[in-house]
Amino acid sequence: MTNLPINPVVLPSDLKDQENGNLDVKLLSPIDKNNGRLHHVAAKAFSIMFNAAKKDKVELIATSSADTYRAYDIQVRTFENRYSRIPRLGQESKIWQGKKYWLKKGKAGAAIPGTSNHGYGIAIDLVINDKVLEWLLNNAEKYGFSWESQSENWHIRYVLGDKLPKATATKTTTTKASTAAKPKPAKAVKPTK
Ligand SMILES: [Zn+2]
Numbered sequence: 001m002t003n004l005p006i007n008p009v010v011l012p013s014d015l016k017d018q019e020n021g022n023l024d025v026k027l028l029s030p031i032d033k034n035n036g037r038l039h040h041v042a043a044k045a046f047s048i049m050f051n052a053a054k055k056d057k058v059e060l061i062a063t064s065s066a067d068t069y070r071a072y073d074i075q076v077r078t079f080e081n082r083y084s085r086i087p088r089l090g091q092e093s094k095i096w097q098g099k100k101y102w103l104k105k106g107k108a109g110a111a112i113p114g115t116s117n118h119g120y121g122i123a124i125d126l127v128i129n130d131k132v133l134e135w136l137l138n139n140a141e142k143y144g145f146s147w148e149s150q151s152e153n154w155h156i157r158y159v160l161g162d163k164l165p166k167a168t169a170t171k172t173t174t175t176k177a178s179t180a181a182k183p184k185p186a187k188a189v190k191p192t193k
Helices: 040-055 072-082 130-143 176-180
Strands: 028-030 037-039 093-096 099-103 123-125 145-147 155-158
Touching (some): 028 040, 040 130, 040 145, 040 155, 130 145
Antiparallel strands (some): 028 037, 093 099, 145 155
16 A cells, blocks of 8 residues: 655644634635635645646546535534444544544544544545546645545645645746656647637
């Protein structure tokens, strides 16, 4: 199994007085080609990454709009859908509101409501296939994104806080080596529009 890079999260400073899952809508921005929203810094970084991926013919699409910024009640629904009060021996368990919950059979884990990085608008779940995963492994960290758990290769979160990724400032910095390895120029095809 591929080892996913997991870097610690720095939260954007304007989240300090915000409640997880109940963010001021002014802090959220829509994201490219996805019906979802992220914290404005994460959204900007995602947009940069989205466009870089697109150039490589890779589409970064959220699994659903509820898998971008996730309001508290949606996180509750997600949690209740995946965990149950019925004990399951040897299965992952979590304490929520003083009660113990066990992961249901065949379900992916979810954060305890009020603690998810989705509730801060910095996490996004992506439709993953081999091509997408390979691209992300090669590039996500450059754009400030990394994973949270080895068992969830679809869940990435923005870790640079208020800072935008370096890959933003300048257009993809071309090294001398890559100039040499310039791809053969495509036959000049006149764009039709
Ligand atoms: Zn997620």
